[in-house]
Amino acid sequence: MKAYDIVIIGGGPAGLAAAVSAKNSGADSILILERDKELGGILNQCIHNGFGLHTFKEELTGPEYAARYIKQVLDLGIEYKLHTMVMDISHEKVVTAMNREEGMFTIQAKAVILAMGCRERSRGALNIPGYRPAGIYSAGTAQRLVNREGFMPGREVVILGSGDIGLIMARRMTFEGAKVKVVAELMPYSGGLKRNIVQCLDDYGIPLKLSHTVVEIRGKERLTGITIAEVDKKGKPIPGTEEDYDCDTLLLSVGLIPENELSRGAGVEMSPITSGPLVNESLETNIEGVFACGNVLHVHDLVDFVSEEAGAAGRNAAAFVRGERARAQGREIKLNPIEGVRYTVPSVIRPDQMDEKLTVRFRVGNVYKNCYISVYFDDERVSRRKRPVVAPGEMEEIKLEKEKLLSYPDLKTITVKIEEA
């Protein structure tokens, strides 16, 4: 069996940043396993701009952002295998993978970094009634077809869901000569970034209908049209509000789900809220030496934050391999997300293991205006930050300092919540 200190599952933005950071932290024996034909992951099909403002202080397209990390991986001489599918990760960190050249093979890792990313929620998850004709795509599939394969999925388009990929594809397909008729969003607010609504819909006069969903799909061989209707507060269609649209293409942009089949198989404990692993301050799962970062951990809006998080996972994995992060016997402090805060990453902190400063990321469950993000150490409020608005579509963060946590030796729970101003 081959052996590596650190095996990274996935060569997208998270895997690349984790590898670079692990190498720069002194780890030498690193292997990235990637199932696609190239490194870079989904960034390679995200040809629009807006990436890298935090990381590189300039606005790049997805392929340019990926290329900067790929160059670092190559310059540092980090090993990687393409066209390689990981089949299994065992509790003992034996990675089973296969590719055309080597067939099936196993690798013993000292540390594993999970960086598999996420998948799009599909039509099956939505229970839309009607036939199953050709012409219904997830927005990301359409993005791949247009940007990478050079195919147009259709000419007359309706988009269900206002996730960022759907908004980006509304503009992209308009550029390629398609007519995008409407974007329907079930929720009373958009799931995408405001900037994308303005620059991808408003710029081209594409209407966004909030509190609307698709109630009928027509066409047997190929999609011929759909019906949308307004929904009430419970998400139920309101009779009499139906509108018909003729179209040959329906794009679904209805959310992303972390891809954790391998994590589950290894026995990694999962969060029912994020559908990603539960991790501690080192981004380590319940299995010692198995770390997680990027969209496999929780879905991010900005790749810059994926890179930052993955960098921490890479550093921590390198430290683990050196034996510097022995499983602490010391106390654990639980993070307690309540009142508008849906989850936190990490979910538990061991103060003696944390960096001097730790970023805790989370999402809220609704739109809140003029509110405070408050942090309590047990019953004592230690900080609150005023926010003009927080929304489910935009990830939030708080920073914790090691020194401060150590000065509370009896601290059991850190509560994060939204408070009205």
Added chain:
Amino acid sequence: MEKRELICIGCPLGCPVTVTMEEGQVVKVEGNTCKRGDDYARKEVTNPTRIVTSTVTVEGGKDVTVSVKTRSDVPKGKIFECVKSLKGIVVKAPVHIGDVIVANAADTGVDMIATSNVYEK
């Protein structure tokens, strides 16, 4: 007097901003809650610009398309002309990030450049 309604993209708040114009000059910006809203609104009504991104066909490469962008932002009214300037363009592999694909696209003075690397087959 002409009024323009905008949504500020400076932050997630998305303030609805009303700009009052007189003879092409901004006379009043209302509805914004910070300075960024004022700046955004003034630029957006007097000289709105965008980066344009698309793809062109590649021959003899490991990929069949290469992604491109305008090197800097171009006037919003020139977006479709920039997209049209790419019509029928076929480049030969290899292509590298930064290679000029169309010089001076749609007379904007801005080049369209490659944003990905496509190596020879």
